[in-house]
Amino acid sequence: MGSANPIPSGAGEYSSIHSAIAIKQRDDGSYSDTPATLDGVTIDNVTVEDSANGLRFGEPGVDYSGEPDGPTDVTITDSTFENNDRYHIEDLPNSTTLEDVRNQGQNDFDRVVLTDVGIYSSIDAATSTVESNDTIAVESGVYNESVSVDTSNVTIQGAGDGTTINGSVALSASETTLSDVQVNTSIGDVFPNPVDENNAINVGGNNASVEDATVNAQGNADSYLEAVGIEITADDVVVSESNVSVNVMDGSGDGAVGVSIGTASANGSADIIGNNISATSSGYSFATVTRGDGSSASIYLNELKASGEADDLDGVGFGIEDQAAAADQDVKYNNFAKVDTIEHKTDSGALDMRLNRWENIGGVEFIEGNGDIVYDPVLTTSIDNVDPESPSSIREYGSVLELESDGTRALAVGFSAPPDETAAEVFDDLNVTGNAFTYESGTGYQSVDGEFTPTAGEVIVITTDDEGIDEDVVIPVDAVPDDESGVPTEVQVENGWNLVATGAADDPNNIDYALGGTGSISSTQWLQERPDQPGVATESTYGAFDGTWVYVDGSGSISPGYGSGQTPFQYEGEVLYPAGQYPDELADQVDEDE
DSSP: OOOOOOOOTTTTTTOSSOOSEEEOOOOSGGGSSSOOOOEEEEEESOEEESOSSOEEESOTTOOOSSSSOOOEEEEEESOEEESOSSEEEEETTOOSOHHHHHHTSOOEESSOEEETTEEESOHHHHHTTOOTTOEEEEOSEEEOSOEEEOSSSOEEEOOSTTEEEESOEEEOSTTOEEESOEEEEEETTSOOOSSOSSEEEEEOSTTOEEESOEEEEEEOTTSOSEEEEEEEOSSSEEEESOEEEEEEOSSSOOEEEEEEEOBTTBOOEEEEESOEEEEEESSOEEEEEEOSTTOEEEEESOEEEEEOOSSSSSSEEEEEOTTOOGGGEEEESOEEEEOSEEEEOSSSSOEEOOSOEESOGGGOEEEESSSOEEOOSOBOOOGGGOOTTOGGGGOOBEEEEEEEEOSSSOEEEEOSSOOSSOHHHHTTTOOOOEEEEEEETTTEEEEOOTTOOOOTTOEEEEEEOTTOEEEEEEEEOOOOSSSSOOOOOOEEEOSEEEEEOOOSBSSHHHHHHHTTTSOOEEEEEESSOOOOOTTSOTTOSBOTTBOEEEEESSOEEEOOSOOTTOOHHHHHHHHHSGGGOOOHHHHHHHHHHO
């Protein structure tokens, strides 16, 4: 067969079986005794477009493993394939090399979905022909369809955000994978998802995964109760290194959920690792939420954002609902960049939210049902600085100070433990112009520069220009969560006035006790009142990170940092929970350390 001339467009478009071009051998009916042979087929400079199917090699249902053996020596070059509904080339008998057609034949395809048996223009059409362990390679292009993967152990591999699915995806079979694609979903207008219509990606198969994906879900009013980016209703699901954004700012007051794990009728479990997840709604919103009896989650190293306008659940970074057990949720090393709420609405048990970073902890409401939420008030290291091999290093404690002055009075910042940072590093983010000093009894104020590193008990006094200051600063504590004792720290005080960081103290007697009998408190003043800090007992008068003026009638030393034999955990407890007011969930650990 020689070169073919271009054919009219539209051939075969009204049949799901017929094709624009069919190259096949037949062995049925009168052909069975003398089956045909077909060799040396060349298709050159042909346009196949607007067809139900493009080119088909072989007869559906015919076994070409013996006689006949199917068309042989087929060559396709310099041809154009576009806007064909299901496939461009279906190679039923494997009589041609699809990689050669795609990469060496200088053929032009408007969309390419490549499998072992064909070059498809539709992802969903490819999923209907694949077998277990197959990969569907989806090249860049726009695919206006919804996709359902019902065969186990199948991978849909895109080419990044250039591979765009305008619809929804259902991973309904086990061990399926969706990777390197962008899914844009308009909830309400989305093509009917075989599982559910209110989500962009529905994961119903066990051991399935979503990797390196971008998910954008938009809401349309009055068409749903809740828009979900990724809905998980199966076990051992992994969502990793993906960007998930759900936006329902349509005035409907409906909800937005980034990732939902489990439902009331399914016990879901998932690892949500290394993602950027945001949910925005004119109603309620969740970045991540675990729902349903038995549902569990491991949520690590994510950037989480949620905002809403509801009276309750207005922007939940993480929540548990229904009968999901608090003890089954492992939420660590995340950066809660912009959230309004953390929600615990199950029956009982403590929700452990320690080892997470909060960018604005003062603006977060912790909603508790019958169980407590335990969290670290301040962590000074974000997930961006965490070594993946040792994520526990995120637990570097500090305290937030609200520095406020009109420029006419100085501010004192105390260091009750070694900060392991220079003054320049501590105050790097402050947008102020001024000077810094320390104070020594007998010699007065001494100017310090940015290279100065405070020791335990020292105070830096800040003066500003007429612009003043109204900013927050995090004062770090050099401590790690292990069982090793910290190096005992102390600050010398002399007869007269001393400016020191006193550590957490409820009354002057605690400071007097710290002197160890070598001196006594005659009078105290402080340059600023201790600011409220979420998670810390607020009745302490002398803040752990304020500078306090202490007048003593003798010489001695104050131990504002680690005591002899004291572990970092115990010291952190004194700083964060003065007078031993530990939450019940931490009391056992404190007893063990002691």
